[in-house]
Amino acid sequence: MSWFKKIASITFFPIDSHKISQPKTVFNLSYALMGWVYKNLPEELRSKTPEPVASDGLTDMDKMTGIINWYVPKEVEMQDVVPYIFKAIEQEFTPLGISVSHIEKDKSNMFDENVLRLHVNKNETSEQQAIPELNAANRNALILLKILGLEEDYSGTVDAQEIKNRIEKLRQTDLLKDFTLDPSETQSVKEQDPADWWKQEEPQKGPRMIDMGLSQEQLNRYLDELEQIADYALTLNNKKVCWA
Numbered sequence: 313m314s315w316f317k318k319i320a321s322i323t324f325f326p327i328d329s330h331k332i333s334q335p336k337t338v339f340n341l342s343y344a345l346m347g348w349v350y351k352n353l354p355e356e357l358r359s360k361t362p363e364p365v366a367s368d369g370l371t372d373m374d375k376m377t378g379i380i381n382w383y384v385p386k387e388v389e390m391q392d393v394v395p396y397i398f399k400a401i402e403q404e405f406t407p408l409g410i411s412v413s414h415i416e417k418d419k420s421n422m423f424d425e426n427v428l429r430l431h432v433n434k435n436e437t438s439e440q441q442a443i444p445e446l447n448a449a450n451r452n453a454l455i456l457l458k459i460l461g462l463e464e465d466y467s468g469t470v471d472a473q474e475i476k477n478r479i480e481k482l483r484q485t486d487l488l489k490d491f492t493l494d495p496s497e498t499q500s501v502k503e504q505d506p507a508d509w510w511k512q513e514e515p516q517k518g519p520r521m522i523d524m525g526l527s528q529e530q531l532n533r534y535l536d537e538l539e540q541i542a543d544y545a546l547t548l549n550n551k552k553v554c555w556a
Contacts, residue, residue, distance in 0.1 A: 322453035322466060324538055325445040326545035327552040333408075336437045339373040341410065342366050342380050348400045349382075357393055359383035361423050368429065376438040380430040383420060390417055390426055397428060409436025444544050446537040452526055453555065455491050456534050467556040472545035475553050479535050479542075488531045495525035 336344075346365040349358060358364055361383050372378030382397060384390050394415065401412055413433035420427040448456065450466070457464045460478045482488070538553070545553050 321447050321449050322555050323445055323447045324453075324541055324553060324555045326443060326472070326541055326548055327469060327550045327554045328548065329443045329445070332443060332548075333437065333440050334443050335376065335440050336408065336410070336435065337374050337376060338367045338378040338380060338432060341405070341432065341435075342373075344404050345380065345382070345400055348404055352400070353393075353396050357384075357388055357396070359385060359423075359425055361425065376435040377432045380432060381420070382428040382430060383423060384426045384428060386425055388426075390428060393428065397430065401430075405432075410434060444537065444540045446534060446541060448534060452530075452534070455526065456531070456538070457555075459487065459491055459531070467554075469552050469554045472542040472551045472553050475542040476539060476546075479539050482535070488528045491526070491531065492528050493523075493526040496523045498523075 349364050365382050367373040368379035384393050411434040413431045416429040418427050454464050
């Protein structure tokens with residue numbers, strides 16, 4: 313197929329939805345600033361952490377306001393980075409009606425670096441309409457495509473009205489029950505090193521894998537959400553639904 317096989321899930325969404333203004337959470341804002349850092353911040357001022365800019369833990373990431381951490385190497389003076397932060401805010405936040413009340417200097421609790429904490433106190437994107445999308449595990453998404461009679465690939469495009477027509481026909485049948493999967497649980501066993509053949513050891517248990525299965529109720533929820541995506545896509549110029 314394609315490199316999408318390596319991704320754990322597939323998302324269905326209206327085509328070109330990324331071009332439409334949507335509510336932006338602290339996580340989205342952090343991601344935007346991180347992109348700005350890689351494009352505009354001199355490398356010698358850039359953090360060596362995996363994410364030079366990140367939301368402050370898990371509590372704020374899904375909120376519309378909160379704290380964003382901008383990491384600074386210990387050998388760099390924090391005041392040398394602040395002008396770049398002001399520029400990033402001006403370019404990435406101000407046009408969207410997002411403001412930062414103050415910037416707090418601190419030491420990172422996670423990395424051996426300093427951190428500038430940006431306190432986002434206003435976010436006008438919260439008033440914008442969220443665009444519907446559906447995210448499903450690869451297996452479940454491919455089953456959904458099969459049920460709908462669409463190409464079982466990890467990416468594709470289809471007319472929104474065609475999606476609606478196929479869902480309408482599907483609801484007139486009892487086909488969904490043929491695609492349900494029962495929950496299951498497997499326990500792997502860690503293989504013994506061939507060099508230790510002489511050892512009399514009990515097999516060691518490996519990770520326990522739990523499969524939640526796929527119920528008819530979940531498939532119906534998928535169809536409901538997919539229909540919402542198609543309805544939204546019909547209000548746009550391209551009127552298509554994508555998955556990737």
